[in-house]
Amino acid sequence: MVNLLYRRVVSTKNVNNGVVADIFSELADLLELKGEQPFKVVAYRRAANNIRRLDTPVEELVGTAQLLEVPGIGEAIAEKIREIVETGKLSLLEGLRSELDPGLKELVTIPRIGPKTALLLYNKYGIRNRRQFEQALADGTLVSKGFSAVLAKSIQTALSQIGESSKRMLLIEATDAAYTLLDSLQQANGYDFRVCGSLRRAKDTVGDVDIVALPTVPERKLQPLALELEKMNGSFLAKGESKISWLTPHGVHVDIRLANKENIGAMALYFTGSKEHNVKLRTLAMKKGLKLNEYGLFRDSDGDLVAGASEEEIYRTLGLQYIEPELREDTGEIEQAESGKLPTLVDDGSIQGDLHAHSTWSDGSSTLEEMATAAEKLGYKYLVFTDHSKSESVAHGMTEAVLRRQATAIEKVRSKHPKLEILHGSEVDILRGGKLDYDDATLATLDFVVASLHRKFSSDTNLLTEAVVNALENRYLKVLAHPTGRLLGRRGENGIDLDKVLVAARRNGKAVEVNGQPRRMDLPWMWVKRAVEEGVKLALDSDAHTTGELLNMQFAVKNARKGWAGAKDVMNSVPNVAKLLR
Ligand code: DGT
Ligand code: CA
Ligand code: CA
Ligand code: ZN
Numbered sequence: 001m002v003n004l005l006y007r008r009v010v011s012t013k014n015v016n017n018g019v020v021a022d023i024f025s026e027l028a029d030l031l032e033l034k035g036e037q038p039f040k041v042v043a044y045r046r047a048a049n050n051i052r053r054l055d056t057p058v059e060e061l062v063g064t065a066q067l068l069e070v071p072g073i074g075e076a077i078a079e080k081i082r083e084i085v086e087t088g089k090l091s092l093l094e095g096l097r098s099e100l101d102p103g104l105k106e107l108v109t110i111p112r113i114g115p116k117t118a119l120l121l122y123n124k125y126g127i128r129n130r131r132q133f134e135q136a137l138a139d140g141t142l143v144s145k146g147f148s149a150v151l152a153k154s155i156q157t158a159l160s161q162i163g164e165s166s167k168r169m170l171l172i173e174a175t176d177a178a179y180t181l182l183d184s185l186q187q188a189n190g191y192d193f194r195v196c197g198s199l200r201r202a203k204d205t206v207g208d209v210d211i212v213a214l215p216t217v218p219e220r221k222l223q224p225l226a227l228e229l230e231k232m233n234g235s236f237l238a239k240g241e242s243k244i245s246w247l248t249p250h251g252v253h254v255d256i257r258l259a260n261k262e263n264i265g266a267m268a269l270y271f272t273g274s275k276e277h278n279v280k281l282r283t284l285a286m287k288k289g290l291k292l293n294e295y296g297l298f299r300d301s302d303g304d305l306v307a308g309a310s311e312e313e314i315y316r317t318l319g320l321q322y323i324e325p326e327l328r329e330d331t332g333e334i335e336q337a338e339s340g341k342l343p344t345l346v347d348d349g350s351i352q353g354d355l356h357a358h359s360t361w362s363d364g365s366s367t368l369e370e371m372a373t374a375a376e377k378l379g380y381k382y383l384v385f386t387d388h389s390k391s392e393s394v395a396h397g398m399t400e401a402v403l404r405r406q407a408t409a410i411e412k413v414r415s416k417h418p419k420l421e422i423l424h425g426s427e428v429d430i431l432r433g434g435k436l437d438y439d440d441a442t443l444a445t446l447d448f449v450v451a452s453l454h455r456k457f458s459s460d461t462n463l464l465t466e467a468v469v470n471a472l473e474n475r476y477l478k479v480l481a482h483p484t485g486r487l488l489g490r491r492g493e494n495g496i497d498l499d500k501v502l503v504a505a506r507r508n509g510k511a512v513e514v515n516g517q518p519r520r521m522d523l524p525w526m527w528v529k530r531a532v533e534e535g536v537k538l539a540l541d542s543d544a545h546t547t548g549e550l551l552n553m554q555f556a557v558k559n560a561r562k563g564w565a566g567a568k569d570v571m572n573s574v575p576n577v578a579k580l581l582r
Contacts, residue, residue: 018365103129116410355543434470516556528563
């Protein structure tokens with residue numbers, strides 16, 4: 001059985017080059033914020049870049065003279081690398097993290113603001129966090145106090161270009177914020193918490209975090225919880241006995257509502273939404289002589305409570321099948337629930353392996369061996385390595401010669417993991433006209449082929465669509481990866497005609513990917529739903545570039561559920577790898 005909640009275990013075990021490099025980058029940023037001498041900052045940044053580009057795992061170099069041959073790595077940095085490899089962290093960085101104000105660190109996340117400007121804002125203009133900055137920018141006080149009007153204008157433009165989407169979090173960010181908060185509130189004791197809102201519905205971006213709190217102590221309201229929150233470094237937007245709105249130290253908006261044993265189901269239902277789903281439920285209730293709100297389901301005639309303690313009971317009383325939170329978007333789920341035709345959704349346990357993962361052979365930062373070990377720990381039956389093809393030079397795409405060497409390297413790793421089927425695949429670029437980046441003779445040497453559009457060779461959506469449709473004819477191609485190419489909050493969809501693509505995929509018997517990278521979530525869930533309706537098979541993938549990212553699979557699963565996919569729609573729910581390769 002696969003357990004994707006394995007998260008921390010897997011992601012902290014391996015100290016790969018990417019992790020070490022990230023630690024040095026963060027160290028450089030924080031030292032700069034602290035006003036440390038520039039040469040130190042530059043040195044750490046250089047070390048980070050060089051470690052990131054290293055071909056050998058830095059772990060293997062610790063204690064050898066070879067490590068000191070890497071440009072930018074002297075005795076002092078080598079010692080720090082040893083500490084990271086041995087303990088998984090760097091005490092110097094841990095110290096800095098707790099020493100620096102989170103609000104100051106947040107300022108650096110604003111476009112056009114580097115450490116220097118952040119310090120200026122903090123020290124000279126008294127700006128303590130991103131929210132205060134945006135306020136002072138909007139109402140003009142910043143410029144009237146002497147802040148550069150040119151820079152202010154340029155930041156404003158940058159912020160408006162990123163637009164609303166930048167104010168929404170990725171699903172993974174909201175998940176982390178919510179569970180970090182709940183972990184520390186568990187000590188507050190005396191409440192059970194339920195995460196609701198768009199986070200529970202697994203939307204790919206989340207505006208704010210909604211939590212329903214059920215006291216386990218009689219007569220308890222929200223004041224004791226407010227006291228707990230006061231101990232943390234956030235700020236209150238509203239503080240009542242049945243409702244709290246609070247900003248975490250990282251500026252994440254959290255709404256908390258009080259429930260009781262009789263109405264917790266109704267509260268959870270209401271605050272899970274979506275609003276459209278709720279509206280339709282209320283209308284349905286009215287037709288049945290009932291009234292539904294956040295306090296329960298009541299009979300019109302005498303006002304008596306008929307259901308409220310559980311969502312299941314409320315749905316049942318309304319004559320509906322239970323509706324999973326991911327489906328609550330008013331896209332036909334209520335109608336299907338009325339006639340008892342909702343599908344059984346795919347879940348983490350259905351997933352038997354990962355069909356799209358990278359290694360240090362292209363732009364990944366974990367080795368083949370590290371990735372295989374992590375996949376085995378997840379309980380997978382198979383793992384496909386799909387490093388980039390030769391045209392993808394920014395991602396260290398492999399020439400045919402390198403691909404052959406990788407085949408030999410994979411053979412070696414196989415012998416150490418007899419229980420895991422390790423497949424040699426490739427993420428092959430789709431080129432102009434639909435030609436693939438390796439010729440058929442090369443593709444024939446591989447076990448599995450995933451193909452994707454990376455570089456836009458044209459902005460003409462007809463040409464892009466045509467290329468993808470042609471590529472889907474290739475006999476070796478198994479999966480079309482991240483079809484829209486979107487990067488949430490950064491880059492929109494490529495505009496290809498997905499209706500045509502789905503038809504071509506079904507005609508050729510190819511699967512379409514549900515990529516679980518939190519910034520991709522591609523196909524988007526509405527298109528997953530269409531693919532399922534069209535009978536196109538889905539491939540749920542992590543697109544991992546590190547061992548920890550194998551757990552992106554959980555977001556692919558959530559996104560597939562949101563598109564009504566059952567295990568039968570998912571290619572990698574099949575345990576027998578031979579079936580997959582037919
Ligand atoms: P978000 O935060 O923008 O990603 O989306 P949600 O769905 O979490 O929306 P939010 O936080 O404004 O509200 C949480 C839930 O509360 C929402 O899904 C449904 C319910 N809700 C909020 N406002 C209304 C309303 O005016 N009418 C109804 N029926 N429900 C509402
Ligand atoms: Ca919300
Ligand atoms: Ca909310
Ligand atoms: Zn990839």
